[in-house]
């Protein structure tokens with residue numbers, strides 16, 4: 001059960017949070033008034049998210065959260081603090097004792113959103129940490145469900161990317177990395193709201209920013225789940241472009257790890273070849289033309305040269 005533990009020495013605060021969560025029967029909320037009581041609960045049961053006050057007698061919020069970190073590293077930690085304590089809260093985040101902070105007095109919607117994001121993050125870390133392929137695939141399908149147009153996308157990207165990887169001589173474990181990375185490349189989209197993912201027109205700047213965070217968000221979680229470097233590279237760098245104009249790091253040419261260069265081609269190929277919310281799928285010939293036009297800026301030209309005959313084979317199979 002998705003369990004959230006709230007820690008605050010002021011009963012009125014806990015009461016109003018409890019009222020706020022009355023209608024959420026998908027979440028189990030626990031309330032305690034001290035860090036020690038909270039640690040006792042953490043010893044006994046699985047808690048997905050803790051939300052702690054900063055200023056408490058006996059054990060302070062930061063000390064409490066760092067103890068949570070040591071005891072239950074996967075539990076996501078959120079700090080609540082009065083506005084005046086902001087610089088301390090930021091310090092806590094920088095030391096990564098806390099995933100987010102919420103200022104008091106809080107906005108109910110905002111607090112719920114932060115907690116929901118933390119719950120998703122916990123679920124993702126736990127799933128990625130299983131080292132179980134079926135869990136990876138079902139996770140990829142959960143992401144696809146958020147955007148019905150991408151149904152089957154991850155699996156097709158894996159198929160194209162593995163074919164290209166074999167063609168350039170990767171084998172064994174490297175092919176597993178390509179497959180898992182292809183499935184999970186957009187796992188960070190779990191953190192992007194559905195209304196943004198399914199928006200049919202041009203996104204405003206804020207929404208665009210939240211979409212562009214998905215590689216970093218996903219990679220951070222994958223790192224925490226101790227996934228292999230290759231899979232993390234694919235998640236983090238699948239939107240980099242060969243000319244250095246991509247995101248999130250603006251890596252250029254061969255500085256982009258080869259596994260990410262491979263998946264980037266497969267990802268765009270499949271996106272062009274299927275319907276999107278804002279346009280119909282392109283014909284196979286048109287897809288290849290677009291891919292060629294994009295190559296100087298977007299893709300490793302050697303890889304595209306190798307990919308086209310493989311894609312043609314795929315196109316023939318589909319006719």
Ligand SMILES: [Fe+2]
Nearest residue numbers: 185186238239
């Ligand atoms: Fe992506």
